[in-house]
Every structure is written in C-alpha cells, then in structure tokens.
Amino acid sequence: MTRVSALGEYLRFRSALAPRLSELVILITAAHWRQQYEWDVHAPIALNSGVQPSTIDALAAGRRPPELGEDEAALFELCRAVHDRQIVPNAVYGRALQAVGERGVIDAVGLCGYYAMLAAVLNTAPTGT
Template sequence: MDGSLIETRSGYDAAAIAERDAEINGRPQRIAPLEPEGLGQDIVELVAAVHASIGLTSPPEIDEYFGTIAKHPGIFRRQLETGTTLFTGRLAPRHRELGVLRVGWLLRAPYEWGEHVKIAQRYGVSREEIERVIEGSTAAGWSEHDAAILRGVEELIAQQSMSDATWDALAKTWDEPQLIEFLAMVGHYVATAMLQNALRIRLTEDNPGLTRR
C-alpha cells in the first residue's frame, strides 16, 4: 500500500486507513505473546518502571506487544530501558509526543498511533493539535518550534537526515543534549512502529488504532 494514500489535503483518508487496518489487524498476529504465567518477575518490574515513567501508578498490565517482545529478553529489556530514558529525558513531554505521533502517522502504525494519542492528551496535546499532526508541519496554527518538530520527523523518515533550516529552528529552543535526544527518540519510535506493524500486534480494547483522536 502506498503510504501517500493516507496523506490527503485534509490529512485523513478513511478508505486508506480501513485498508491499513485490515492489512495489520485483520490477520493473525505473527508471533503469539507469552502467557501471563510465562512472564518472569524481572519483566513485570521492567514494565512497571515504564508505567511509572509516564505517571501510571496502577499495577501494570502486560499487553500483547510487551508479551510478544518479551520472547527476546535482551531486546525487550533494551527497548524498555530506552523508552524509560526517553520518557524521563530532556525533551518536554508535549514536544516528545508531537514527534511520536508524527512518526506513528507517517509509518501508518495503528498500535503506536492509538497508544500515543492517549499519552499525548495526558500531556496537554489537544484534539485539534492531534488532527493537525495528521496534516503535518505545514498545517496552519503551529508555533515555529512545533512545526520544526514535525518537519524534523518528516525529513528524518523521508531523507534519513535533517535540513539545516529545520536543525537551526530546533536549536533556537533546544540545547545539544535535547537535539541528540530528539534524533534518538525518532529512531526509537520508528523501530517500535516497524516491530508492531510487521508482527501485526493486535490492538487492545481501548485502542482503536489510526482512527483514535
């Protein structure tokens, strides 16, 4: 499926999204997750640390994605450690989530998009802004810095690099460690989206995927 089909002038193509949903969620998951009794205490503690980093205090529920990646303990641990570092890092949560949402949309990642719409709203990203993320960096209403965040994601995915103009716009507000973290964050969530898409990770009951707002 051509990714450009999802990108229309209004930012949303219902038919293309339905096609993507059928492609990923309409077929069986490629690797079954571990059953709850197969999850070691170390895995439960790692997931709890991730939940705590985003402000959740209830006992963690090991979802389909975590339960699947846990079949490779080394990658599972490194991915959760990276995620925790990013969630407790130098970027403002709102800025981080704008970037993650743009990654999730451009990679047409139902699981990542749906989960991070919920997380982004927790950090003050409005429904209107979520709609504008779909349209991208050229949508009217963004500040210079917010537009540069989205454009940075767009350039990194399309060109695997970033223009001087976008870098300079981000550097007006961010210091060097924040700029490094932004690049690492985009790479992390690109990898996560690819894992979730290729494994056909099933959506949870409260995650409607690319239709979530």
C-alpha cells in the same frame, strides 16, 4: 530487549523534551509509519500532555498541523526530515537547536528512531487476519 526497554524509558520519561513535545514526536512517527497501536496509545497521552486536538487531528489526517508553536514547528520539520529524507538540512537542524537545545534535538531524533523501530516490528507482526 532490556537495553531497548531502557532506551525507551529514558526517551519517554527522562528526555530533555517536555512531555508535550515528546508525545508530539511520537505521534509524528506513528503517523508516518501508519502505526495504529502506537497512535491509539499515545494520542490520549499527547492530549493530556498539552498537544492541541487540532494538531492531533491534522497528524492523523497526514497533514501539517496549522497552529504549531515555535518549538512544535521546529520539531515537526526535524522529524519530517528524519523520516522523509533521512537527512536533516542545516536550516532545519538550526531551527530545532534554537527551539529545544542540543540535547532536545538528540532526544527528538532518538524518539523518531525508537518509535520507528517499534512501528517496524508492530507493522511486521501478523494481524490475525
């Protein structure tokens, strides 16, 4: 678990992505996995990091946010491809690469995977009912 924690620390606090973009990726992943705990923890952090309230509301409702910046839109499409198709089309990759650079793309995909892993664990744990 120490290595998993180290990966999470890197992805959250030392990634190539600005906190606003990291938190956006985390919310996209939490929404995809219907992971309420991750959502409840990260929605306020995302808001404080500069993610627009309308973006958070749209993600919570399972919709594509209507007013995304170029970097946000590129990461939204990248994350949706990772989660929904498990493969990223070249055009989606290229757009993300142009928006956040190679390290940013790798870190975004790492965030998708890391928070998907956490969501799977949390969604498997008994809920007390």
